[in-house]
Amino acid sequence: MSCRPVSISPARRRRIPHFARSLMPQLHGSAGDPxxxxxxxxxxxxxxAQAFEPIIEGLYGPKTRLQNEQPETIxxxxxxxxxxxxxxxxxxxxxxxxxxxxxxxxxxxxxxxxxxxxxxxxxxxxxxxxxxxxTGVPPPERDPRGAPVLDRPPELKRVAPLGSLLDH
The missing domain is CATH 3.30.1120.10 (Arylsulfatase, C-terminal domain)
Structure with a gap:
């Protein structure tokens, strides 16, 4: 297996799905976002109680026994x-x-x-x-009761990209 950086043409790079874009710097040899x-x-x-598994035998026997006998472990x-x-x-x-x-x-x-x-x-x-x-799910549509709503508050210059919200 080669450890050299991967070369991907700009045309092909545009077709890469959004979830792979964060891998591009690593594929080019970068250490990633610190x-x-x-x-x-x-x-x-x-x-x-609905979350507890019953005690079973076999490979997962010790795990299910521990969870039931010492629930503070989970x-x-x-x-x-x-x-x-x-x-x-x-x-x-x-x-x-x-x-x-x-x-x-x-x-x-x-x-x-x-x-x-x-x-x-x-x-x-x-x-x-x-x-x-x-956490939480925003409503898919505006409130149908007719309350006045601005598309974007005047003081909000732009909406942050989703990626910046997820890496805290």
């Missing part, structure tokens, strides 16, 4: 992972913050550590902004 982050969420609360959480740090927010348990460069095995939880306060606050902000910008 501000990029990955966001995840998961788990469920102990009062959400509490709700959300996380943001940047190039260097991983922040996991757990409202009903201990949140976590790791420096993945210095602690790749994630053995030293920095959450609440004064030396990592700025990093923790930045990741909390990014996670909050991600939730605000990605």
């Amino acid at each position: 501000q990029r982050a990955a966001f995840t969420e998961g788990g469920y609360n102990t009062y959400e 509490t709700r959480c959300a996380s943001v992972r940047t190039r260097r740090y991983k922040y996991i927010a757990r409202p009903n348990d201990q949140s976590e913050l790791y420096d993945c460069e210095r602690d790749p095995r994630q053995e030293n939880n920095l959450f609440g550590d004064s030396s990592a306060r700025a990093v923790q606050e930045e990741h909390e902000r990014r996670l909050t902004n991600w939730y605000i910008d990605t």
Whole structure:
């Protein structure tokens, strides 16, 4: 397998689907956007009985047994992972913050550590902004009751591109 940058003609580049455009710099040898982050969420609360799986045997037996015998191990959480740090927010348990460069095995939880306060606050902000910008569904059409609506508020010069809203 070759590690040299890929050459793609401008005509072909225009035909590439929108989801692949962020890969173009990497295909040309760039290291990527250092501000990029990955966001995840998961788990469920102990009062959400419908979410619990029954205990089964076989490959997933230990997993289903642990979830049922120690439900605190699967509490709700959300996380943001940047190039260097991983922040996991757990409202009903201990949140976590790791420096993945210095602690790749994630053995030293920095959450609440004064030396990592700025990093923790930045990741909390990014996670909050991600939730605000990605939850909820705007109505597909305007309210039919006839309330006056502007297409765009006068002070809004332009609408931000979707890509800028998703990478917090």
